[in-house]
Amino acid sequence: MNLKYMKIIEEIKLQLTNGSLIAGSKLPSVRQFSEQFSCSKNTVIKAYVELEKEHLIYSVPKSGYYVVNEIQSPTKENQVIDFFSAGPDKSFMPYVEFQHCMNQAVELYKEELFTYSDQQGLYSLRVQLVNYLQDLQVFTQPEKVVVVSGSQQAINLLVSMPFPNGKNNILMEQPTYFGFIESVTLHQATTFGIELSMDGIDLDCLEYMFRNNDIKFFYIIPRFHNPLGHCYTNSEKKKIVELAEKYDVYIVEDDFLGDLDTDAKSDPLFSFNPSGRVIYIKSFSKIFLPGLRIATVVLPTIMVNNFLRYKFSSDFNSSAISQGALEIYLKSGMFTNHLKKIKELYHTKINRLQEACELLLPANTYFTKPTSGFYLSIRLPEGVKAQKVVHMLYEQNVYVDDASRMFLPEYKKENLIRLSISQVNESQITTGVERLAHCITLIESRKSNAFSFSKGKFM
Structure with missing residues (x-):
């Protein structure tokens, strides 16, 4: 068996690691390497093709092969005990599987991915998101689903835009997600807090807040709260939705870790929402790939057009190639x-x-x-x-x-x-x-x- 092409690959990777070859460097010609390793030109070409597959080098017709990027040396990360970072476990990120989906997306959706796409999100992805959300007891239609560039974008847009109830103030749990506090601070929104512990919130206090403080919406993390880890019971969720209905308050439900719920009977607030009172946000950043920058928000019909108007002023549409790849990842069963x-x-x-x-x-x-x-x-x-x-x-x-x-x-x-x-x-x-x-x-x-x-x- 001819293993000389493997030796060529190892030599190039060594130079990429030690810095002899850096991003943009031109590799030796096929003829030069064939002479150095006493092998045929086909052997060198085979090595270069393998390195191209690993996205370490690329070819320029009539010019040669060039380095895409050098290989980073191993760090001493294992010496650090990191209770701070909140992204997914790096060792469980599905890089290879998702790379296949990215390649498939480019093949299937060339025109859609590299031109302006549907502002609401690729329709085919929204169909898959509707199917996915059913497993979380969120039953909706593609017309009510908007694809956003991460849940933070959805939060920021909801803080800034008017709501159908005509109210102005925002209520949040205390403590809560820092990114939400940043948004309300930057928009100079009038805010109120309600104390949360592992025993939940005082529902009498919540009713008082809804009744007396002109609350536009209540931002709540009902499952695996950040930072406490608290989960509401189904009876508490039902009561919160009833109070919101009674006092014409919207609920913004951030269910970013709902997929991790081991209790099959635990439902989101959205499931207790017969009249479009709950706005449901689902992020993929914590359970999947943060750099994908894709999340979804389910809105009442009355709010969709206005939300899209505010989104248009932010970024027109979210990354189309990320959307196409996510659609394939969901449809294939890989995500499950x-x-x-x-x-x-x-x-x-x-x-x-x-x-x-x-x-x-x-x-x-x-x-x-x-x-x-x-x-x-x-x-x-x-x-x-x-x-x-x-x-x-x-x-x-x-x-x-x-x-x-x-x-x-x-x-x-x-x-x-x-x-x-x-x-x-x-x-x-x-x-x-x-x-x-x-x-x-x-x-x-x-x-x-x-x-x-x-x-x-x-x-």
Whole structure:
């Protein structure tokens, strides 16, 4: 068997890794390599074709072969315990499968993908999204579905646009997703908060807010809340929708992790929505490929045209090639198989994190107990500030998130940290919590010693 072409491939990859060949470099000619390796020109061409398939090089007719990009050397990422990052687990991203879908999309939709496409989103994708959403108990039609460039775009547009109820103010859980707080802040919207814990919200307080504060919409994350990990019960969701109907308030439901729900009987707020009261947002960034920048929003018919008008002023239409590839990925059943894998992965990780917290955290430290999802939050002991913990852990290569940015100013708490399990290696979870526990104990000890010294000095 002729393996010389493999040696040529290895040699080129070595040069791409060590920097001898960089992006844009011209490779040696076929004749030069055939002489260097004492092989036929066909052998060299075979090696170049294989490298082209890996998208490492490309050919220019009558000119030669050139480097697309150098190969990055391995980093020391495994030394970092990352409870901060909130994207999908990199080792479970379906790069190869989706690459096939991208190639298929280019073949099938040449004209649609490289010209201006339907502003509402490719119709064929919206049909597939309707089928996909049925599994989440969201029953709708393609005419009510809009494809957006990530859920953040949908949120930003909804914050800025008028609603059919003619109201102006926005209500949100406290704490909540930081990107939503950024949007309302930039648009200078009048906002109200309602406190959320793992026991839920006060429904009497919610009714008071709806009745008295001219609420345009209530932004809510009903499943695997960011940052708490809280999930509402079906009876709570039904009551929230009833109150919204009673007081003419819209609900913006951000169900970004709904796919990870292990409770088959758990339904979204949208399923309790007989009259178009709930606007449903579904992102693919956390469960699939963040760089795809595709999400979907299901709107009441009365709002579709106005939403599209605001979207037009933002970006006209979302990436057509991403839409075409996603349609094929959904239709082929690949996405369903992907979900089965990650559902088990994140459920296992969040359980591992809870077990470590139960075993290792100081007794006066409270942590939330989500059933799945990405997030678990820790309320630190009195006098221990999240910012201090974050900085101390960073020096030990443990990354956690200070959740103070997830509150409106009047609700701000400085003793809450958020842990995400999405990108941390499962084998590192216990070690990370050990360092966190030691950090909390050390800060408390220092505060206690400082208090004792101060008390002794002035007695």
